[in-house]
Amino acid sequence: MARRVEVRNEHRDGFRVIRPRGEIDLQVADELRDALLDAVEAGGAVIVDMAGVSHIDSAGIASLVEAFQRARERGQTFRLAAVPDSALRVMRISHLDRVFRIHDTVAEATGEDG
Amino acid sequence: MSGAGDDAVSTAAFELRITANAEHLQLVRGFVHESAMCLGCSAPTTDEVVRATEEACQNVIRYAYGGSARRAITVTVGYSDTDLIVSVIDTAPPIDSRAQQSRPLDTTCPSGLGSHLIRACVDEVVVDHSPEGGNRLKLVKRIA
16 A cells, blocks of 8 residues: 655744654655755744654655755755654765755744744 | 675575565565564664665666566575674566675765664675576674
């Protein structure tokens, strides 16, 4: 049976907060990509709350990178929050921890501008 | 190529055969996780081997088979005195192992990230031809 990724979308302190949940792999990475790009296209600042992501592979990371790039092209803020250790390790290996703005919590991400 | 990934010193303990469909990656993760834990690997070692195996299978699905979901991938998990050895076997045309060297990552273009992760997560990567034709990627992780 086809698995789907659950992505919640809410507003908080002027930010659009995207909350993917579960295992993000090649099977569902396109769904995450579409949700993130929709959020960016909607305008405004975007935070991706990664707290509910139990696993993410290179395809999922690529979705984050694509959305980040789109936001940057449009001059929008794009931040990650509550990134699990396993995902953080992947980002460090790939040097993406230097590219993304990563915050410990969503609250921290909303409290910092620029 | 000889070394830790050599068949002469390794024993295959578990085998999983799937069709090359992204839906099966979750199954691959579970299989390698349970196999590695069963063989006494630590949790960090297991996590790294699981990640490397998933990325290897993903490369087969996306590139070696070009999305042809009917073709087979075989994953074996085995061991030697010092290593955990995972083999990912496909039936795609033989690849040039020299072309599989990890290139420098471009963080603005994450293509190639999977191969980079594979090499970061295991101690040795060996590409050779499988006995059935096709390719065999051996992922070797030191456990002793």
